[in-house]
Amino acid sequence: MAASGRKPARVPDIRISVVMPVAPSRVFRALTSARAIEAWSGAPGRVAAQVGGRFSMWDGWNTGRVLARRAPTTLAYTWRKDSWAPATEDSVVRWTLTKVPEGTRVRLVHSRLPSTWEYRDHKGGWPRYFLKPMERWLKKQEGV
Numbered sequence: 849m850a851a852s853g854r855k856p857a858r859v860p861d862i863r864i865s866v867v868m869p870v871a872p873s874r875v876f877r878a879l880t881s882a883r884a885i886e887a888w889s890g891a892p893g894r895v896a897a898q899v900g901g902r903f904s905m906w907d908g909w910n911t912g913r914v915l916a917r918r919a920p921t922t923l924a925y926t927w928r929k930d931s932w933a934p935a936t937e938d939s940v941v942r943w944t945l946t947k948v949p950e951g952t953r954v955r956l957v958h959s960r961l962p963s964t965w966e967y968r969d970h971k972g973g974w975p976r977y978f979l980k981p982m983e984r985w986l987k988k989q990e991g992v
Contacts, residue, residue: 888985
C-alpha cells in the first residue's frame with residue numbers, strides 16, 4: 849500500500865495496433881532474427897528460439913525471457929530495463945500478428961509496467977524506437 853494507506857494506482861497496459869504492408873512471416877522474422885533486429889534497430893538484439901530462452905534488445909538495455917513463440921503469429925517475452933531496481937518485477941510484452949488484406953496487423957500489449965513514468969516512457973518509445981524503424985526497414989526490404 850502507498851504511504852497514505854491507499855493501494856497504489858494500477859498502471860494501465862500499453863496497447864498499440866498498426867498495419868504493416870508485409871506478410872506476418874516477415875514481421876515475425878524482424879521481431880526474432882538477431883540479424884534483422886540489428887539491421888532495423890541499429891544495435892544488437894536476440895530472441896531465443898525456445899520458450900524460456902533469453903531475450904535482449906539494444907545491447908542488453910532491455911532483457912527478459914521468452915514466454916511464447918509461435919511463428920508467424922505470436923511472440924511474448926518478459927521485459928525489464930537495465931535501470932530498474934532488482935526488486936522490480938519484469939513487465940510482459942506480447943505480440944500478435946494477423947494476416948489482413950493490407951499485410952499484417954501487428955498488435956502489441958505491454959503489461960505490468962512498474963510505474964506511470966515507465967508507462968509514459970514506453971508508450972512513446974514503442975512507436976518511435978521500435979515499430980516505426982522496424983516498419984521502415986521492412987518496407988525497404990520488400991521494395992515498398
